[in-house]
Amino acid sequence: MTLARPAASHVFHRHLRNLPETAVGGDGPWLIDAAGRRYLDASGGAAVSALGHNDAHVIGAIKAQLDRLPFAHTGFFTSQPAEDLARRLSGLAPPGLDHVYLVSGGSEAVESALKLARQYFLEIGQPARRRIIARRQSYHGNTLGALAAGGNLWRRAPFEPLLMEVSHVSPCYAYRGMAPDEDEAAYVARLADELDQTIRDLGPESVAAFIAEPVVGATAGAVPAVAGYLKAMRQVCDRHGVLLILDEVMCGMGRTGPLFACAHDDVVPDLLTVAKALGAGYQPLGATLVHRRIHDAIEGGSGFFQHGHTYMGHPTACAAGGAVLDRLLDDGLLARVPGMGRTLRRILDHHFADHPQVGDIRGRGLFLGLELVADRKTKQPFDPALGIAAKVKKTALANGLICYPMSGTIDGQRGDHILLAPPFIMTDSD
Ligand code: PLP
Numbered sequence: 001m002t003l004a005r006p007a008a009s010h011v012f013h014r015h016l017r018n019l020p021e022t023a024v025g026g027d028g029p030w031l032i033d034a035a036g037r038r039y040l041d042a043s044g045g046a047a048v049s050a051l052g053h054n055d056a057h058v059i060g061a062i063k064a065q066l067d068r069l070p071f072a073h074t075g076f077f078t079s080q081p082a083e084d085l086a087r088r089l090s091g092l093a094p095p096g097l098d099h100v101y102l103v104s105g106g107s108e109a110v111e112s113a114l115k116l117a118r119q120y121f122l123e124i125g126q127p128a129r130r131r132i133i134a135r136r137q138s139y140h141g142n143t144l145g146a147l148a149a150g151g152n153l154w155r156r157a158p159f160e161p162l163l164m165e166v167s168h169v170s171p172c173y174a175y176r177g178m179a180p181d182e183d184e185a186a187y188v189a190r191l192a193d194e195l196d197q198t199i200r201d202l203g204p205e206s207v208a209a210f211i212a213e214p215v216v217g218a219t220a221g222a223v224p225a226v227a228g229y230l231k232a233m234r235q236v237c238d239r240h241g242v243l244l245i246l247d248e249v250m251c252g253m254g255r256t257g258p259l260f261a262c263a264h265d266d267v268v269p270d271l272l273t274v275a276k277a278l279g280a281g282y283q284p285l286g287a288t289l290v291h292r293r294i295h296d297a298i299e300g301g302s303g304f305f306q307h308g309h310t311y312m313g314h315p316t317a318c319a320a321g322g323a324v325l326d327r328l329l330d331d332g333l334l335a336r337v338p339g340m341g342r343t344l345r346r347i348l349d350h351h352f353a354d355h356p357q358v359g360d361i362r363g364r365g366l367f368l369g370l371e372l373v374a375d376r377k378t379k380q381p382f383d384p385a386l387g388i389a390a391k392v393k394k395t396a397l398a399n400g401l402i403c404y405p406m407s408g409t410i411d412g413q414r415g416d417h418i419l420l421a422p423p424f425i426m427t428d429s430d
Pocket of ligand 1 (some may be wrong): 046105106110139140141142148213217218247248250275276
């Protein structure tokens with residue numbers, strides 16, 4: 001018997017005192033619980049389920065691969081689904097990102113990127129380059145390396161003593177960060193100067209990489225960088241021989257319109273991480289796209305990347321990733337994102353543009369966010385003790401809506417936002 005909400009559970013849940021309902025089925029953008037209640041999945045969980053919950057093509061590809069070969073360890077073999085997925089992704093990626101390191105999720109993709117950056121500098125004879133620079137408003141995953149890179153103080157706090165040292169600079173967050181007398185160009189120049197100065201203070205010869213999300217997801221609710229920001233950051237990195245890692249775990253794979261969010265800014269990173277919509281929830285899948293410069297340095301040096309996971313390049317997960325790409329590209333789902341995004345944005349503007357507790361509406365494509373404030377004029381966040389994000393989540397669920405409200409730390413202050421990242425199959429009536 002499936003219980004709607006287990007009375008007791010041997011699963012170690014996220015919330016130990018407040019067990020969730022049991023999900024039993026999916027119908028396009030809808031999830032169904034054991035009591036038969038339907039929930040419109042307007043955030044794809046956490047920007048994962050880009051194809052909804054019962055895509056026949058992806059399910060078929062997974063079943064076919066299971067019949068053929070579920071798994072082969074990459075220490076011994078490669079597999080056709082992994083080869084095909086890597087070839088297709090590198091063909092679609094910004095120029096130079098020719099190689100793809102296939103893993104099981106976003107944190108693993110970020111860990112791999114950090115280690116690739118480090119090992120690259122060892123291979124090319126710059127062993128002092130070990131420092132990572134990230135931004136205060138960021139989330140890069142929960143494993144220790146990725147957590148250390150992230151700037152979310154609340155997520156970091158209990159584990160601070162375990163985290164490697166990372167320098168954090170200001171995010172590009174126009175709503176709160178841009179000064180009243182600044183235009184976007186001046187704001188970008190100030191942020192570029194800050195990164196430049198941080199690298200100089202650390203000593204450029206000690207810095208390996210700068211990591212950033214092109215559109216900030218979980219910590220801020222879909223905050224896109226202002227025009228010119230990523231280009232300016234790329235230039236600062238180049239000036240000092242520092243690698244640029246763009247983390248598109250949440251905003252990549254079409255979520256903002258183009259397949260890769262950095263295409264908006266015409267910037268090519270050295271390492272690019274994707275996950276979430278890559279497997280779209282059908283299989284755990286992540287990837288680090290690697291510039292040929294880094295790949296070739298390791299190939300021509302030690303010839304071995306000192307890393308690896310049992311489930312990397314998992315054939316069944318990669319088959320799912322290939323089928324997701326079919327749906328995005330061949331079946332036109334990617335092309336729906338800008339139009340559906342404009343529709344959703346119009347709806348949000350209509351209902352919330354003048355709402356006294358909505359300070360900002362922002363985002364790109366089907367990746368949109370509302371920032372909740374106690375006072376619109378002063379932008380004063382809610383008192384964290386009120387637990388606004390948790391209350392919104394609970395109320396939405398009770399009303400059959402899955403959205404992704406979070407409290408983030410914004411330059412020392414807790415703030416609340418709601419992230420919307422609906423499946424690309426969403427219709428106007430949904
Ligand atoms: N990077 C970003 C930008 C993310 O948003 C997340 C997850 O939300 C991660 C990394 C970590 O991904 P995962 O939860 O799949 O490990």
